[in-house]
Amino acid sequence: MSIKEKRDRHKEEFRREIIDTARELFIEEGYETFSMRKLAQKMGFSPTTIYLYFKDKDDLLFTICEELAEQCLLELTEIRKQNLDPVKKLRKALLFHIKTGLENPDHYKVLFFVHPDIYGSQTEFMQRPSIARDTHLAFKDIVKECIDTNQFIKADPETITETFFVATHGLIVMSIFKSNYPWIDRDILAKTLVDSLIRAYRKQ
Amino acid sequence: MSIKEKRDRHKEEFRREIIDTARELFIEEGYETFSMRKLAQKMGFSPTTIYLYFKDKDDLLFTICEELAEQCLLELTEIRKQNLDPVKKLRKALLFHIKTGLENPDHYKVLFFVHPDIYGSQTEFMQRPSIARDTHLAFKDIVKECIDTNQFIKADPETITETFFVATHGLIVMSIFKSNYPWIDRDILAKTLVDSLIRAYRKQ
DNA sequence: CCGATAAACTTAACAGTGTTAAGTTAACTT
DNA sequence: AAGTTAACTTAACACTGTTAAGTTTATCGG
Numbered sequence: 180m181s182i183k184e185k186r187d188r189h190k191e192e193f194r195r196e197i198i199d200t201a202r203e204l205f206i207e208e209g210y211e212t213f214s215m216r217k218l219a220q221k222m223g224f225s226p227t228t229i230y231l232y233f234k235d236k237d238d239l240l241f242t243i244c245e246e247l248a249e250q251c252l253l254e255l256t257e258i259r260k261q262n263l264d265p266v267k268k269l270r271k272a273l274l275f276h277i278k279t280g281l282e283n284p285d286h287y288k289v290l291f292f293v294h295p296d297i298y299g300s301q302t303e304f305m306q307r308p309s310i311a312r313d314t315h316l317a318f319k320d321i322v323k324e325c326i327d328t329n330q331f332i333k334a335d336p337e338t339i340t341e342t343f344f345v346a347t348h349g350l351i352v353m354s355i356f357k358s359n360y361p362w363i364d365r366d367i368l369a370k371t372l373v374d375s376l377i378r379a380y381r382k383q
Numbered sequence: 384m385s386i387k388e389k390r391d392r393h394k395e396e397f398r399r400e401i402i403d404t405a406r407e408l409f410i411e412e413g414y415e416t417f418s419m420r421k422l423a424q425k426m427g428f429s430p431t432t433i434y435l436y437f438k439d440k441d442d443l444l445f446t447i448c449e450e451l452a453e454q455c456l457l458e459l460t461e462i463r464k465q466n467l468d469p470v471k472k473l474r475k476a477l478l479f480h481i482k483t484g485l486e487n488p489d490h491y492k493v494l495f496f497v498h499p500d501i502y503g504s505q506t507e508f509m510q511r512p513s514i515a516r517d518t519h520l521a522f523k524d525i526v527k528e529c530i531d532t533n534q535f536i537k538a539d540p541e542t543i544t545e546t547f548f549v550a551t552h553g554l555i556v557m558s559i560f561k562s563n564y565p566w567i568d569r570d571i572l573a574k575t576l577v578d579s580l581i582r583a584y585r586k587q
Numbered sequence: 588c589c590g591a592t593a594a595a596c597t598t599a600a601c602a603g604t605g606t607t608a609a610g611t612t613a614a615c616t617t
Numbered sequence: 618a619a620g621t622t623a624a625c626t627t628a629a630c631a632c633t634g635t636t637a638a639g640t641t642t643a644t645c646g647g
Contacts, residue, residue, distance in 0.1 A: 186615095186623080215605065225626050227607080236605065292560055301566040341565045342576050349553020356496055361545045362505040372546050379579035419634065429597050431636080440634065 194232045197222065202243045210285045213240070237293050244289040248310045251279050255317045265324035266331075266377060272321055273347055273373045280351035281365065287351060318344065331380045343376050398436045401426065406447045414489045417444070441497050448493040452514045455483050459521045469528035470535075470581060476525055477551055477577045484555035485569065491555060522548065535584045547580050 200222050205213050215236055219226040233239040258272050280287045290311075298304050304312055319340040325331040331339070350372055353360050361368045404426050409417050419440055423430040437443040462476050484491045494515075502508050508516055523544040529535040535543070554576055557564050565572045 190624095214603085216603085226605085227627085228625055230606070231624075291557075298561050298563050300563050304563070304566070335567075338567055338572065338575055341567055341572055342579055345553040345557050345565070345572070346550035346576065346580075347553065348557055349549040349551065349555075351553075352556050353495075353549045353552055357502050359502050359504050359508070361549065362508070363539075363542055363545055368542065368545055368549070371542055372550065375546055375580060375583040376550075379583040418632085420632085430634085431598085432596055434635070435595075 190232075197229060197232055197239070198243060198246075201239055205240065205243060205285060210240075210288045215239075240289045240293060244286045245310055247279075247283055247286045248290060248314070251275075252310050252314050252317065254279075255314060259317055259321060264330075265321060265328050266381065269321045269325055269343075270373055270377060272318060273343060273376070274369060276344075277347050277351055277369045277373075280348075281354055284355040287355060291348070291352070315340065315344075325380070330382060332382055334380065339380060346372060346376055394436075401433060401436055401443070402447060402450075405443055406450075409444065409447060409489060414444075414492045419443075444493045444497060448490045449514055451483075451487055451490045452494060452518070455479075456514050456518050456521065458483075459518060463521055463525060468534075469525060469532055470585065473525045473529055473547075474577055474581060476522060477547060477580070478573060481551050481555055481573045481577075484552075485558055488559040491559060495552070495556070519544065519548075529584070534586060536586055538584065543584060550576060550580055 197218075201213075201218050204218050204221055208217070215229055216226050219229060229239065233242070254275060255272055258268055258275065261268060263271075298311070299307075319336050322331070322336045322339050322343070326333060326336060350361075350369060354365060401422075405417075405422050408422050408425055412421070419433055420430050423433060433443065437446070458479060459476055462472055462479065465472060467475070502515070503511075523540050526535070526540045526543050526547070530537060530540060554565075554573060558569060
C-alpha cells in the first residue's frame with residue numbers, strides 16, 4: 180500500500196503544482212487571456228495532461244479562486260469573533276468584502292462570472308457545504324447580532340444580508356469592469372455606500 | 384449624386400438588416416454563444432462581409448445594445464418630466480433601471496461587460512455625448528431635485544447618484560449571472576434595496 | 588458601347604481556443 | 618518475464634474572431 184500511497188501523494192503534489200502555476204499565469208495574464216494551452220506550455224506538459232487532474236478550464240480556475248475565497252472567509256470569521264460593536268463589525272466586514280474584491284479582480288470575476296449555476300437552489304446551496312455558503316452565513320450572523328442588540332430595526336436578516344451583499348457586489352463589479360469608474364474616489368464611494376446601507380437599518 | 388445617394392441608402396439599409404438579424408440571433412442565442420459566423424450564415428453572407436459594416440464583434444453588439452439603452456433613456460426622461468414627488472420619481476427610476484436590466488440580461492451584459500474602457504476618464508465621459516452619460520445625468524437631476532426640495536439631506540448629488548447606481552447594478556448583475564440568486568423574491572429585494580437607499584438619504 | 592475604376596463580396600487562411608479519442612511509453616504487479 | 622495499469626502525448630475535432638488577397642459586379646468617363 181505504501182507505493183500506492185506514494186503515487187497518490189505525488190499526484191496530489193502535481194495537482195498543487197498545476198494550481199500554483201495556473202494562479203501565476205492567471206494573475207499575470209488576467210481572466211480573458213488565460214488559456215489551458217499557455218498553462219501547459221509554461222509547465223512543459225501537453226495540454227491534455229491537465230485534464231487528468233481537472234475536469235475542465237472552469238474547474239481549474241474555480242479551484243484557484245476558491246482558495247482566495249477561503250482566506251477571506253477566515254478573515255471574516257476573525258472579524259466576527261472580535262469584541263466589537265456589532266454594527267462596527269458589519270461595517271468592517273462589508274468594507275473588507277469590497278477591498279478584497281477590488282484587490283483581486285480576476286479571482287472575483289471567476290467566482291461570480293463563470294460556473295453560472297454552481298449555487299443551485301437555495302436549499303441546495305444551504306445544505307451543501309461551500310465557502311460561498313459559509314461566507315453568506317457569516318454575514319447573516321453579524322446582521323442578526325445587529326438586530327438582536329436592538330441597534331437595527333426588526334427586519335428579516337436574510338433580506339438585509341442579500342440587500343447589503345448585492346449593493347457591495349455592484350460597487351466591486353462596476354470598478355472591476357469599468358477601469359475609470361466610479362468617477363468619485365473609490366474609497367469614498369465604498370464608505371458612503373456601506374454607511375448609507377447601515378443608516379437605513381439603524382434605529383433612530 | 385443621386386446614384387451615390389441611392390448606394391448610401393442601400394448601405395444604410397443593409398447595416399440595419401445586419402443589426403436586426405444580429406439582435407434576433409443575439410436574443411435567441413445569448414451573449415456567450417453568439418458568433419459572427421452564425422450571423423453570417425443566418426444572413427446568407429460570408430462572415431467577412433459584416434466587417435465591411437462593423438469594425439468588429441464588439442462594435443456590432445454594442446450598437447445593438449445601445450439601441451435598447453436609448454429606449455430606456457427615453458423612458459427615464461418621461462419619468463423625470465412627470466408631475467410627481469421627486470422622491471417617488473427617483474424610486475420609480477431606480478426600479479425601472481432594475482426591471483430593464485433583468486428583462487434584457489444579454490443586452491445588459493454587453494453594455495457593462497464588453498468594451499471595458501469605453502467610458503474613459505470622467506471629463507471625457509462628460510464631454511462626449513453618449514447614452515450612458517445622459518442616463519447618468521438624468522438620474523443625477525432627479526437626485527438634485529430631491530435635495531433642492533429639502534426631502535433629501537444635503538449631500539453631494541454625484542456621490543449619491545453613483546452610490547445608488549452601483550447598488551442597483553449589483554442586484555441586476557447578481558440576478559443575471561446566478562440564475563437562482565437572490566434566494567428571496569427578486570421583486571421584494573429590488574424594492575427593499577431601493578427603499579433602503581432612499582431611506583438613508585431622506586430627512587427625518 | 589467599351590475600357591478603367593471603384594465598390595461589394597468571397598475564398599482561404601492565420602492564429603488562436605477548449606476538449607477528447609486513441610495511441611504510446613513507463614512502471615508496477617503477479 | 619508477461620500482463621496490467623497509470624501517466625502522458627499525438628493528432629484531431631469543432632469551433633472562435635479576423636484579415637489579406639482575389640473575384641465579381643456595377644458605375645463612370647470618354
